[in-house]
Amino acid sequence: MKSKSTLYSRYFTYIKPIAKLPIIKNYGPTIFSLLTVSILIFFAIKPTIETIVVLQKKLADSEVLLQKVTQKANDLSLGKKNYDNLDQVIKEKIAAAVPDTISLKSIAQTLEDSAETHEASISALQFQPLVVDTKTENQVGSLSEITFTFNIEGSYTNLLALLQDLKTSSRLISLESLSLSKANEDTALIMSLSGKAYYLK
Numbered sequence: 001m002k003s004k005s006t007l008y009s010r011y012f013t014y015i016k017p018i019a020k021l022p023i024i025k026n027y028g029p030t031i032f033s034l035l036t037v038s039i040l041i042f043f044a045i046k047p048t049i050e051t052i053v054v055l056q057k058k059l060a061d062s063e064v065l066l067q068k069v070t071q072k073a074n075d076l077s078l079g080k081k082n083y084d085n086l087d088q089v090i091k092e093k094i095a096a097a098v099p100d101t102i103s104l105k106s107i108a109q110t111l112e113d114s115a116e117t118h119e120a121s122i123s124a125l126q127f128q129p130l131v132v133d134t135k136t137e138n139q140v141g142s143l144s145e146i147t148f149t150f151n152i153e154g155s156y157t158n159l160l161a162l163l164q165d166l167k168t169s170s171r172l173i174s175l176e177s178l179s180l181s182k183a184n185e186d187t188a189l190i191m192s193l194s195g196k197a198y199y200l201k
Contacts, residue, residue, distance in 0.1 A: 097172040100200045102130070102146065107197045110171045111150055118162040120154030123190065144201045147176075150193040153183055159191045166195075173197050 083091075099106065104127060115122050128147040152159065159180075166173050177194040 093170070096170045098143070098198050098200060102199055102201075104146065106171055107146065107148065107173075110169050110173070111148075111166075114162050114165045114169065115152050115154075117165065118154065118158040120152040120158050120162055120191075122150075122152050124149065124151040142201060143198055145196040145198050147194070147196050150195065151190060152193075153188055153190050155187055156189055159189060162191075171197055 086094075096106075107127075108125060111125060112122065126149045130146060152162065154162070163175070163178075166175065173195055174197075175193055175195045179192045181190050181192075183190050
């Protein structure tokens with residue numbers, strides 16, 4: 001292990017002569033002061049710079065979001081204008097396809113009329129439980145659905161025609177699943193449908 005005198009002798013050999021240079025004597029304290037101040041300023045303004053960068057990114061994101069919201073508002077305004085310009089008959093058809101009330105009766109009537117038209121007998125019609133909310137005035141409605149199962153019996157040709165009829169019915173109905181099974185030894189088939197009807201709530 002080196003003694004302290006050896007370490008000090010190295011200091012006096014290498015560092016002390018540098019410290020005696022005129023430039024170091026005259027400008028050394030100033031240079032070290034400026035260096036110290038620069039380091040302190042850097043660490044002082046670093047959080048501010050980081051905050052500015054984060055705020056600029058948030059501002060850019062907000063501008064993109066604002067553009068999307070503005071575009072959506074313009075699209076909705078144009079859609080409303082186009083809807084207002086529609087013929088009254090078309091408006092009535094749209095209101096019948098997607099009414100602003102639940103109207104289970106109209107769904108049942110549509111299914112019953114289709115079955116009766118195509119000589120099929122209804123064995124079951126069941127609506128899934130749903131929550132009825134009170135409609136608020138001047139509120140934009142959201143599209144909601146009513147799920148049902150519908151079992152009918154008839155010939156293959158009549159059941160096929162019934163499906164085509166449901167596709168073009170006045171009430172908008174979406175069929176989710178379908179199954180066919182033999183009723184008895186005769187030619188009749190049992191068709192079980194699962195579907196959805198829609199309304200604005």
